[in-house]
């Protein structure tokens with residue numbers, strides 16, 4: 593009876609909940625079923641699948657005296673799919689992704705950040721075979737070491753804890769940063785693979801635009817045109833752009849705005865979905881004058897049909 597009760601209790605909370613409880617507010621747990629595959633250039637894609645192959649071949653590697661190269665660092669601008677990729681890779685292994693926000697481990701009390709890292713690593717080690725650990729914005733914990741002062745001594749101490757614990761951890765680890773220049777060299781070296789996830793090239797932009805405009809189906813000429821004027825856009829921004837068109841297709845008729853006025857629509861989307869202010873040079877679509885945008889709008893063959 594007691595055994596059954598235990599079983600029922602376990603079934604109720606489920607394995608994912610056990611992991612959520614173990615990490616508490618230190619991490620978000622993303623489930624395999626909710627993942628989406630990002631569209632990446634062939635280089636980083638191949639590197640990430642190499643990481644995956646190493647984890648899968650763990651037993652075979654160990655049989656010949658090797659350890660899997662199971663730590664990979666993803667670096668590149670915001671919105672390029674680092675978190676999405678980590679989630680997708682964990683899902684390919686059938687494991688939940690434990691997303692640790694590095695900022696959340698930092699504590700103003702002396703010694704507390706190191707202790708927080710220790711607690712997080714204890715939980716990760718306890719569930720080493722059941723999770724992929726994802727340390728997001730790892731630069732917050734592992735910035736370059738600076739001159740001696742109280743605060744930087746504290747940072748150096750917590751960085752040392754991180755360096756030591758990451759090496760001892762048996763779980764596969766992915767980490768991400770968009771400030772790779774600020775990352776401590778010793779921490780950088782803790783990762784077997786360092787994978788650059790850059791802004792998408794024209795082929796990836798085409799595929800990303802096509803994915804996020806679905807179920808609408810603009811012609812390939814239209815997608816080519818948009819891919820051509822969005823150099824420098826992150827995938828997240830491309831998604832926002834396409835969602836702007838889709839939203840208008842649904843909402844404009846309801847609020848009696850003219851859905852067929854493509855130039856006005858493009859102006860509205862471009863002014864409401866903008867690249868981050870620090871991005872220089874601006875992607876063409878945001879850089880050009882409204883009169884030139886109107887010419888692009890005229891070629892969009894808008895409004896678009898829905899795919900059958």
Ligand SMILES: Nc1ncnc2c1ncn2[C@@H]1O[C@H](COP(=O)(O)OP(=O)(O)O)[C@@H](O)[C@H]1O
Pocket residue numbers: 629630631632669670671672673674675676677768800827828829831
């Ligand atoms: N390479 C990509 N392919 C398709 N969609 C992407 C890609 N990168 C980002 N996105 C979209 O943008 C959103 C934010 O991306 P995210 O993975 O959080 O980027 P990062 O972690 O690099 O800042 C994702 O939810 C996804 O919808």
Ligand SMILES: [Mg+2]
Pocket residue numbers: 674675676728768
């Ligand atoms: Mg992210």
